[in-house]
Each structure stands twice: as structure tokens, then as C-alpha cells.
Amino acid sequence: MAEGGRAAGLAQGLRAYRLVAGMWIRSTLAYRVSFLMTALGSLLVTGLDFVAILLMYSQVDALGGYSLPEIAFLYGLSAMSFGFADLAIGSAGRLGTRVRDGTLDTLLVRPAPVLAQVAADRFALRRVSRIVQATVVFGYALAATDVVWSPQKVLLVPVMLVSGAVIFASLFVAGAAFQFVAQDAAEVQSAFTYGGQTLLQYPPTVFGTELVRGVTFVFPLAFVNWVPASYVLGRPYPLGLPQWAAFAPPLVASVCCAAAGLAWRVGLRSYRSTGS
Amino acid sequence: MSADVTVSESAFIEVDRVEKVFDVRRRTGFLKRELRRVRAVDAISFRVARGEMVGYIGPNGAGKSTTIKMLTGILTPSGGRLRVAGIDPSRERTRLAHRIGVVFGQRTTLWWDLPLIDSYRLMHRMYRIPDGRYRENLDRLVELLDLAALLEVPVRQLSLGQRMRGDIAAALLHDPEVLYLDEPTIGLDVVSKARVREFLRELNAERGTTVLLTTHDLQDIEQLCSRVMVIDHGRLVYDGALSGLHEAGESERTLVVDLERELPPIEAGEAARVVRVEGPRQWLAFPASASAAPLVAHIAARYPLLDLSVREPDIEAVIAKMLYAPGSSGEGSPERRAVVPGAGGS
Numbered sequence: 365m366a367e368g369g370r371a372a373g374l375a376q377g378l379r380a381y382r383l384v385a386g387m388w389i390r391s392t393l394a395y396r397v398s399f400l401m402t403a404l405g406s407l408l409v410t411g412l413d414f415v416a417i418l419l420m421y422s423q424v425d426a427l428g429g430y431s432l433p434e435i436a437f438l439y440g441l442s443a444m445s446f447g448f449a450d451l452a453i454g455s456a457g458r459l460g461t462r463v464r465d466g467t468l469d470t471l472l473v474r475p476a477p478v479l480a481q482v483a484a485d486r487f488a489l490r491r492v493s494r495i496v497q498a499t500v501v502f503g504y505a506l507a508a509t510d511v512v513w514s515p516q517k518v519l520l521v522p523v524m525l526v527s528g529a530v531i532f533a534s535l536f537v538a539g540a541a542f543q544f545v546a547q548d549a550a551e552v553q554s555a556f557t558y559g560g561q562t563l564l565q566y567p568p569t570v571f572g573t574e575l576v577r578g579v580t581f582v583f584p585l586a587f588v589n590w591v592p593a594s595y596v597l598g599r600p601y602p603l604g605l606p607q608w609a610a611f612a613p614p615l616v617a618s619v620c621c622a623a624a625g626l627a628w629r630v631g632l633r634s635y636r637s638t639g640s
Numbered sequence: 641m642s643a644d645v646t647v648s649e650s651a652f653i654e655v656d657r658v659e660k661v662f663d664v665r666r667r668t669g670f671l672k673r674e675l676r677r678v679r680a681v682d683a684i685s686f687r688v689a690r691g692e693m694v695g696y697i698g699p700n701g702a703g704k705s706t707t708i709k710m711l712t713g714i715l716t717p718s719g720g721r722l723r724v725a726g727i728d729p730s731r732e733r734t735r736l737a738h739r740i741g742v743v744f745g746q747r748t749t750l751w752w753d754l755p756l757i758d759s760y761r762l763m764h765r766m767y768r769i770p771d772g773r774y775r776e777n778l779d780r781l782v783e784l785l786d787l788a789a790l791l792e793v794p795v796r797q798l799s800l801g802q803r804m805r806g807d808i809a810a811a812l813l814h815d816p817e818v819l820y821l822d823e824p825t826i827g828l829d830v831v832s833k834a835r836v837r838e839f840l841r842e843l844n845a846e847r848g849t850t851v852l853l854t855t856h857d858l859q860d861i862e863q864l865c866s867r868v869m870v871i872d873h874g875r876l877v878y879d880g881a882l883s884g885l886h887e888a889g890e891s892e893r894t895l896v897v898d899l900e901r902e903l904p905p906i907e908a909g910e911a912a913r914v915v916r917v918e919g920p921r922q923w924l925a926f927p928a929s930a931s932a933a934p935l936v937a938h939i940a941a942r943y944p945l946l947d948l949s950v951r952e953p954d955i956e957a958v959i960a961k962m963l964y965a966p967g968s969s970g971e972g973s974p975e976r977r978a979v980v981p982g983a984g985g986s
Contacts, residue, residue, distance in 0.1 A: 376734075380766065383762060383765055383766055384762075387751055387754065387758065387762055390754055390758065391751060391752070391753040391754055394753045394754065394794070395753070466747065467747055469709065469714050469744070469747075470742075470744060470747055470749045472712075472713065472714045472733065473712050473713070473714065473737055473740070473742045474734075474737055474766060475734045475735075475737035475738050475766065475767060476734065476766060477734075633716075636714065636715055636716045636730065637715070637716050637718075638662055638663070
């Protein structure tokens with residue numbers, strides 16, 4: 365595909381995404397009370413998530429050598445990254461259902477990229493509550509931490525956030541692509557996305573080396589926060605990675621993005637050649 | 641649209657020896673897989689001229705949907721050549737989307753929780769329909785399909801018939817040159833069916849829209865299509881006028897008579913034969929092409945008749961008769977029975 369064609373395709377995709385997501389927001393608002401209840405409910409549940417960590421720290425002073433503000437830093441960053449990715453394209457995880465009941469076909473006859481339509485499918489505004497909660501936790505981390513901020517560290521934070529969101533988003537897309545082949549894989553996908561997110565809320569020092577290695581080199585979730593956060597917090601790097609690895613997230617995110625795009629293409633092609 | 645494609649008027653849809661082979665993997669043990677090839681569509685060829693209205697029928701699993709999916713660009717053919725309006729559907733899916741309309745009878749594309757008009761507004765923007773043309777088309781479709789009172793109603797509150805009309809309108813807002821309908825009258829009551837058919841007839845006659853529809857309802861075909869294509873086991877086994885299909889299938893209608901009392905099977909000579917007797921009720925089969933009137937007169941004159949009704953043959957019965965009629969060499973040779981009259985084309 366030519367460079368111009370790709371850009372046009374992206375613009376077309378974003379436009380379709382906006383249109384479809386808009387329709388879902390309006391559908392959600394058709395039941396205002398229900399929307400408010402679920403939004404409040406998920407704010408409460410995600411809130412309790414961090415309360416569990418607070419309770420743990422009422423018993424111990426450090427976890428894997430990390431203090432509470434440091435954990436809050438890890439938690440806030442990964443939860444915010446995840447929250448943005450989940451809000452934007454978490455719905456792609458429902459692809460398997462659409463393949464199974466045949467409604468994916470109705471998307472394929474529209475003049476818009478399928479990925480954009482699938483990503484915007486059942487766009488759920490209530491997912492904003494996770495971002496809100498994560499932002500609060502992150503705010504606390506920034507206020508309570510004793511990090512000495514350098515310009516590099518300050519700049520690294522937004523870079524981490526964007527790269528982390530892209531890495532999670534890639535995972536969502538790759539998972540969706542896998543569902544073309546295995547339609548009941550939604551649970552497997554959740555293990556990697558939601559499971560991965562939970563993993564990242566704790567310091568790498570509490571996990572076994574094998575796991576950390578897998579999360580660094582196979583599913584590079586470690587670059588969402590562990591590796592760059594080690595630089596910011598002045599902690600030893602997991603697996604003894606070199607210092608420049610802290611600045612690798614944008615690169616890792618780009619590679620993930622490309623790999624996920626490829627997986628999506630392969631998945632869609634296999635669907636179009638085999639039906640379901 | 642673009643003027644770079646010049647489609648010869650005689651062939652708006654061109655299908656040349658198109659096939660679709662699915663690889664079905666079956667686990668036969670740990671890590672061991674058996675690969676089986678299924679030919680869902682087997683070297684089908686046909687042409688549909690602009691403005692034609694064609695019925696596409698066949699038993700379940702015969703390859704109807706697979707063909708429609710290839711024509712709409714959802715599936716990529718495994719072989720052969722396919723063109724719709726000069727476009728290769730699988731390679732230029734989104735470009736083709738602007739020129740075709742698709743209605744899936746059992747899957748609505750309307751937005752469940754939103755008023756009907758919202759779905760149309762989305763079409764307006766997604767298909768980038770110029771404002772003037774959108775207004776014009778919407779007004780016309782609303783009038784023809786009698787949707788005025790429904791526009792502000794959430795789709796979930798519409799009846800099946802209303803929703804079908806709503807879906808058809810949604811598929812036509814962007815002025816597609818061809819409309820694919822998959823079971824457009826399934827589950828509808830008689831009045832709704834009549835309305836949908838009436839609309840399709842007008843659409844075809846006045847705007848020249850090419851229509852390809854799959855159906856299980858023989859009346860859809862009878863009332864709408866001058867041409868019918870029958871597919872079975874992935875092969876096109878008939879392509880021509882409906883009347884020809886009746887002849888090929890020697891289809892029969894059934895006269896159900898209720899007599900005053902149990903009697904031996906009715907003697908009706910050559911005109912009909914009794915196929916079933918149950919107490920005072922008897923079932924007589926007679927050729928679909930013959931009138932029921934003389935038969936009824938004959939029976940009424942000789943037997944104590946209480947009540948009667950006539951049953952039309954259903955599409956499966958017609959096809960089954962055609963495919964497996966006595967005298968054909970068994971079930972395995974559909975191609976030998978293929979009837980492809982030249983009249984089928986343009």
C-alpha cells in the first residue's frame with residue numbers, strides 16, 4: 365500500500381471510529397440511570413482495587429523493597445495506560461462473539477475499515493472511571509514520592525503513558541486477531557490484558573525471574589512501567605537491563621503496534637478465506 | 641462514481657467458474673489433524689444484467705450464502721473470476737461497498753436502542769452521501785416504505801415487518817446499483833410480505849436497481865423474479881425462468897378435501913392422484929401448472945364434499961423434485977440435470 369493510501373486509510377478509520385463510538389455513546393445515554401449506576405459501580409470497584417493495596421501496606425512497610433508511594437507510581441502508570449487502551453479499543457475483545465453469531469459480516473459490507481468498527485463496537489464510556497481512579501492514585505504517588513525530578517524524568521512520564529497505552533492497545537488488537545481463529549479465546553485474551561495490568565501494579569522484585577523475563581521479552585509489558593519506572597525511581601533494573609532500556613518504550617510500542625497490525629491482517633484474511 | 645470502469649450493460653455481475661473451498665480441520669488425536677476439503681461453491685458461472693431481478697435458491701448449506709458473501713466482498717473466492725460493477729469484490733471491498741446494498745434478513749444493521757432516524761443519519765455520514773441526495777432518498781424511501789411514523793421510534797420497539805422495511809431503507813440510502821437480500825420476507829406476516837414485495841418491484845421497475853435475493857418463499861420468486869437460479873451442493877443446477885423450474889421439477893400442488901365420511905381413495909383419473917388418506921380427509925396431488933377448478937368440480941359432483949383447501953408447493957419440494965425426480969440417474973449427478981436455457985441471460 366502506498367504511503368498516501370495508508371494515511372487516507374487511517375483517516376477513514378478514525379472517522380468511522382468516531383461515528384460508531386458516537387452512536388454507542390448515544391445508545392448508552394438512552395438509559396441514563398443505568399449508565400450512571402454502572403459508571404459509579406465501576407468507579408467503586410476500581411477504587412477498592414487500590415484499597416486492597418493500602419490494606420497490605422497497613423501490615424508491611426515495603427513490598428519487594430518498594431514503598432507505598434512507589435507502588436502507587438507503578439499502579440497509577442499502568443492503570444492509566446491500560447485505562448486509555450481499554451477505553452479506546454477494549455471492545456475489540458468481543459470480536460469472537462461477532463464471528464460466532466455472524467454479525468461481523470454486517471461490518472464487512474460497510475465502506476470503512478473493519479478494525480475501526482470493531483474497536484468502536486460497544487464503546488463504553490463507563491471505562492473512563494478506571495482512568496479517573498488511576499489518575500487519583502498517580503496524583504498521590506507524585507505528591508508522596510521523594511524522587512528528585514530531573515528534566516529527563518519529567519519528560520519520561522508522558523512518554524511512558526503514551527507508549528504503555530499503545531502496548532496495551534496492541535495486545536488488545538493481537539488478542540482480537542487471535543479470535544478470528546479461536547472464537548472462544550476472549551478469556552485467554554483477558555488473562556493477558558487484565559492479568560498483565562494487575563501484574564504491573566506490583567514491583568518486578570516480587571515475581572520470579574522467569575515471569576519477569578517473559579513479560580519483558582515475549583509480551584513486553586515490562587516496558588509499560590517496570591523498566592522506565594526503575595529509572596524514575598532510581599531502582600535497580602529488572603534482569604539487569606542496561607540503562608538505555610528505560611527510554612525504549614516508544615520503540616517497543618512501535619514494534620508491538622506493527623506486530624499487532626500484522627496479526628490483525630492475517631486474522632482478517634483468514635476469516636475472509638474460511639468464513640467462520 | 642468513477643468513470644474509469646466501463647461495464648458492459650449485459651453483465652453487471654460476472655461470475656466465471658468461481659469456487660470456494662474450505663479446509664475443515666478435524667482433530668483425530670493429540671496434535672493429529674485430518675484435513676478435509678469442502679467445496680462450498682464449485683465452479684459456478686453466471687451473469688446478471690443491470691436491472692435484472694434474480695432469485696437465488698437452494699437447500700440449506702447448498703452454497704447460497706457463500707456466493708452472496710463472495711459477491712459482497714466478505715469472502716475471498718478460492719478460484720475463478722468475480723466482478724460486480726467491474727470491481728473485484730474481495731480486493732476492493734470498501735470501494736464496492738458504496739455501490740451495493742445488503743440486507744441480511746435475520747440480522748438487523750439498525751441501532752437497537754436508538755430511534756430509526758439515527759441509523760439513517762449514520763449511513764448518511766458513513767457513506768458520505770451528499771446532503772441533497774440523502775434528503776431526497778430518505779423522503780422517497782420513507783414514503784414508499786411507510787416509515788414516517790416510525791422514524792422517532794427506537795428500533796427495539798419496531799415489529800419484525802417494520803424493522804425489515806427499516807433495514808431495506810437503510811440499505812438503499814446511498815443509491816446502490818445492486819441490492820442483495822438474504823431472506824427478506826422471513827418471519828413476516830402476509831401484509832408485511834406483500835408490502836416488501838410491492839416495494840422491491842417498484843424499486844426495480846423505476847430505478848432499475850439490480851436485485852439478487854435468496855429466499856425460502858416460493859411466492860417471493862413467483863411475484864418478483866423473472867429469473868431464478870438454483871444451487872445445490874455448490875453447483876448451479878438451474879438458471880432460467882420460474883415456469884421452467886416448475887416444469888423441470890414437475891412440481892405438484894396438493895388439494896386437501898374433507899368428505900362427510902370415510903371413503904375409499906377418490907378416483908380422479910389422470911388429473912390427480914391420492915397421496916394420503918386419514919379418516920374422512922384425503923390429500924390429492926395434481927400438477928402445479930393445472931387449474932384446480934375442474935378437479936374440484938369433478939370431486940364435488942361425485943363425492944359428499946364438506947370442505948377443501950389448496951396447498952402450494954414449497955421451494956424445497958420443487959427443488960427436491962427437480963434434483964431427484966424419478967428417471968434421473970440418482971442423486972449424484974446434478975450437472976446432468978442442469979437446465980440452462982439461453983433465455984436466462986439478458
